[in-house]
Amino acid sequence: MNTAPEAPREAHHQEWISLRIMRGTTKERQKVVSYQAPYSPGMVVLDAVRWVQEHQQPDLAVRWNCKAAHCGSCGTEINGRPRLLCKTRVDELGQAPITVAPMKAFPLIKDLVSDVSWNYAVVKTIPPFKAKVKAPFTMYPEDAERIQEFHKCIECFLCQDTCHVLREHQQFGKYYGPRSMVLIASLEMHPMDEGDRLPLLDGNAGLAMCNVTGCCTNVCPQGIRITENAIIPLKERVADRYYDPLKKWISNRREKRRQDQDHRNVGTRDNNHHDDPSIGAY
Amino acid sequence: MSTQVATLESHTFDVLVIGSGGAGLRAAVQASVPGVSVGIIGKSLLGKAHTVMAEGGVAASFGNVDRWDGWETHFYDTMRSGHFINDYRIAEKFAHEATERVLELEEWGAVFDRTPDGKIMQRPFGAHSFRRLAHIGDRTGMELLRTLQYKAISQDIEIFQEVTVTKLLKDEAGRIAGALAYYRATGDFVLFRAKAVVLATGGWGKLYKVTSNSWESTGDGGALAYRAGAEMMDMEMVQFHPTGMVWPPGVRGLLVTEGVRGEGGLLYNSEGERFMLQYDPERKELSSRDVVARSIFKEVQAGRGTPHGGAWLDITHKGPEFIKRKLPGMYEQYLTLADVDITKEKFEVAPTCHYTMGGVRAEAETCATNIPGLFAAGEVACGLHGANRLGGNSLADLLVFGRRAGEGALAYARDVAEASSVNAQEIETEMARVMAPFSVSHGENPFEIHEELQDIMSAHAGIVRSGPDLEKGLAKLQALTDRATNMAVSGSRVYNPGWHAVFDVQSMLALAELIFRGALARQESRGAHWRTDYPDELPEMGQWNFVQSIDEGVQAVPVPQMPKELSRLFERGMAPGAWTKQQEGKEN
Structure with a gap:
């Protein structure tokens, strides 16, 4: 299996593209194997990998579904960069062999397929959407637009893969990762939601672990401004509630003015304070 | 019992749902009530099902932008476009319940595009009498699937990802007993026993070379049911969507949402003629899919096709700002995959296999099939769409009948004391077949x-x-x-x-x-x-549906006849809502 099938001798250089694909079922023993696939105009890396699978290596494991960048199944690392196989054009990668590897942050199943089950496990702990009122909602276009950005997420987990907290430091028990933050932001900023996820963010979800390097935003195939529009506003919300006496004082004053009738209400939300203060490093 | 069967990983549920797309998730959510165990199996990862590919919208007659719309008109459009071989009982329930099901999604967190006065926005689509499709840009299916996915996660439902079912199991009395499957990651077998099974495995668009379907649409559920003795109906009815991508070769068949035409896109042949004026002067580009697809096909056959054998679709007259806001996915798709900026130039489209109207014959009330304990919903089921499906009706279909199938399976499971017994010999034989x-x-x-x-x-x-x-x-x-x-x-x-x-x-x-x-x-x-x-x-011929089963072969079965209160809706020769609108116009 580790020998590369040779391209037909008469093939012209530009008519065949070279692939270097990681094969094997354990990270330590994965090997790079070279393959060649015929070039066609506009082809994406997934086309090349699938050609190898269909014609030479039927047991080459690769995860894909829609081939249209809608489903987010085919996240891998192409020439070292986390990308979707279906959205990466071969002609933008130049003439050098294209290296395809599984997402590094997660455990390996086989070849290009990673075990991404952790991502599904953590979101189970996030309090779901909780409607304040019965539908139909009265919601204006501008209310919708803000959170619709987060709803564009295709759950490819490339942001999780690139996040150094998870990738380099393997802190899976301490930080839920950028995808989870996008999900939480979409819920927290929904004008009709009355759930409260700030205790989780300040506790087990480990928002403080993120030091806003913006790597997740850079790899997002949907162009979601993860750091700027999801993570930073969430950090501000957590800081406002738990860590910033001045801001808290100001917001309490505002609240006080608005609800002049009931002074005792102010600040009671602090009762559900986070359970692990050591994580909060604001 | 052999040791192989005795040591098999095994799960028992009151309700087992096969398929984790929109219909399956909706069914699971419905069946999951306190004291009832529900499992759901998907061939892919959760949230990747073909539902995610639906773009244009979900049809529901709110009348938020065209107040004349209502269930009667939605029913009228659905039956008319299905060429009257649909099951009217299914279409009636569908038209009645679609709005309720969409609102339910809103309450579970889906964020639809809005009207300026804060309601759910609705867009026009082919052969719908009014602007009817609730939508989220051009990624409606994704929003719908994600909402149902997180709703299911929040309930007590056991989710099995990347599991392939190879056989439906029945007991000696012919009732459903469960399914044999294997984990794709390890190849290990797993046995599911259940009192009731909901089949929600989607269609079989991957039978065709040029298709908008993702790899999963291989008709597993249809074949499982057929082999188990289910009745399959209208199998000849395969929908070709008029507008798939044509070039480059790697993306041939990829869907170009009907929303492009819904938002004003026009079709031209190579001679610059707007040919739909000739094929359907009334509805033009927004005619039903069968008509538009055939028209493009005929133009290409007549030598008036585009360089790669399609038609031109042009929406540049709407301006870049409008296009990027209303059709962001299409703009991005053409730019990255075909190097075409659709805000500046027309682009090539051609018909692509999109949907299978035929499938497992299911009853309107509970989606029950002829196999006791087996229910079917969504694309795998048959009866709603007749000879041609309307755009936006499949998303509404999976909500309405996903829920009904879940409810039906729940009621059935409650009447059954325990899951039927499975035959060890049958399981052993199946495992040998799978390994062969x-x-x-x-x-x-x-x-x-x-x-x-x-x-x-x-x-x-x-x-x-x-x-x-x-x-x-x-x-x-x-x-x-x-x-x-x-x-x-x-x-x-x-x-x-x-x-x-x-x-x-x-x-x-x-x-x-x-x-x-x-x-x-x-x-x-x-x-x-x-x-x-x-x-x-x-x-x-319009009086018959063709029903096939493994035992009986092909049989012509009469199309159910509408009662008077429904058939009268067709007497005026125009949609009920359109008639009301016309009457109002006369009065003013």
């Missing part, structure tokens, strides 16, 4: 069989058909099916796509034959089924 391809040497490559199957279907059972051509195709198919008994795989059971493909191909081969047999039986042209040797829609 590993022992074949010098056998057929499943991927190559699939490719040849697609060639046969595209050439002989595609958008244009004829008796002799169907006969020829069927003979080729039978020869291919013989060869496919000898498919071989290599490597281990660990995440082995070649091995997985064997079962996809077996499912597709079974259903392909049903398509041929249905298409031969329907000696007329109706909706998506176009036969050059029977070019007209024939009233006497």
Whole structure:
């Protein structure tokens, strides 16, 4: 299996593209194997990998579904960069062999397929959407637009893969990762939601672990401004509630003015304070 | 019982849902009530199902932008576009309940595009009398699937990802007992026992070479049910969406949402003629899908096609700001995959296989099939769409009947004391069958069989058909099916796509034959089924649905007749809401 099938001798250089694909079922023993696939105009890396699978290596494991960048199944690392196989054009990668590897942050199943089950496990702990009122909602276009950005997420987990907290430091028990933050932001900023996820963010979800390097935003195939529009506003919300006496004082004053009738209400939300203060490093 | 069966990983549920797309998730959410155990199986990861590909919207007659709309008009449009071989009882429930089901999604967190006064926005779509499709830009299916996914996660539902079911199991009395499956990651078998099973596995668009469907749409559920004795109906009805991408080759068939035409896109041939004016002067670009697809096909046949054999679609007159806001996915898709900026230039489109109207015959109230304890919902089921599905009706379908199937399965399971017993010998035989391809040497490559199957279907059972051509195709198919008994795989059971493909191909081969047999039986042209040797829609053929089963072969079954209170809706020759609108106009 580790020998590369040779391209037909008469093939012209530009008519065949070279692939270097990681094969094997354990990270330590994965090997790079070279393959060649015929070039066609506009082809994406997934086309090349699938050609190898269909014609030479039927047991080459690769995860894909829609081939249209809608489903987010085919996240891998192409020439070292986390990308979707279906959205990466071969002609933008130049003439050098294209290296395809599984997402590094997660455990390996086989070849290009990673075990991404952790991502599904953590979101189970996030309090779901909780409607304040019965539908139909009265919601204006501008209310919708803000959170619709987060709803564009295709759950490819490339942001999780690139996040150094998870990738380099393997802190899976301490930080839920950028995808989870996008999900939480979409819920927290929904004008009709009355759930409260700030205790989780300040506790087990480990928002403080993120030091806003913006790597997740850079790899997002949907162009979601993860750091700027999801993570930073969430950090501000957590800081406002738990860590910033001045801001808290100001917001309490505002609240006080608005609800002049009931002074005792102010600040009671602090009762559900986070359970692990050591994580909060604001 | 052999040790192999005795030591098998086994799960028992009150309700087992097979398929984790929109219909399956909606069914699971419905069936999951306190004291009832529910499991759901998906062939892919959660949230990746083909539902995610639906773009344009979900049809529901809110009347938020056109106040004349209502369930009667939605019913009228659905029956009319289905060429009246739909089951009116299914269509009536559908039209009644679609709005409620969409609002439910809003309450579970879906964020639809809004009108300026804060309601759910609705857009026009082909052959809908009014602006009816609630939508989220051009990624409505994704929003719907994600909402249902997180709703399901929040309930007590056990979710099995990347699991392939190879056989439905029945007890001696013929009632459903469960399913045998394997984990794709490890190749290990797993047995599911259940009181009731909901089948929600989607369609079989991957039978065709040019298709908008993702790899999963291989008709597993249809084939599982057929082999278990279920009745399959209207199998000849395969929808070709008028607008798929054409160029470059790698993306041929990829969907171009009907929303492009809904938002004002116009179709031209190579001579610059807006040909839909001629084929359907009333509805033009927004005619039903069967009509628009055929029109494009005819233009290409007549030598008026684009360089790569399609038609031009042009929406540049709407301006970049509008296009990027209303159709962001399409803008991005053409820019990254085809180097075309649709805000600046027209682009090529051609018909692509999109949807299978036929499927497991299911009853309107509970989605029950003829197998006791087996329910079917979504694309795998049949009855709502007739000879042609309206855009936006499939998302509404999976909500309405996903819920009804979940409810039906729940009620059935509550009446049953315990899950039926399974036959150990049958399980052992099935496991041996599933493992067999590993022992074949010098056998057929499943991927190559699939490719040849697609060639046969595209050439002989595609958008244009004829008796002799169907006969020829069927003979080729039978020869291919013989060869496919000898498919071989290599490597281990660990995440082995070649091995997985064997079962996809077996499912597709079974259903392909049903398509041929249905298409031969329907000696007329109706909706998506176009036969050059029977070019007209024939009233006497419109009285029948063709039902096929493994025991009975093809049978003509009468189309249910509408009662007076529904048939009167068609007497005016125009949609009820359109008539009301016209009357109001006269009064003013």
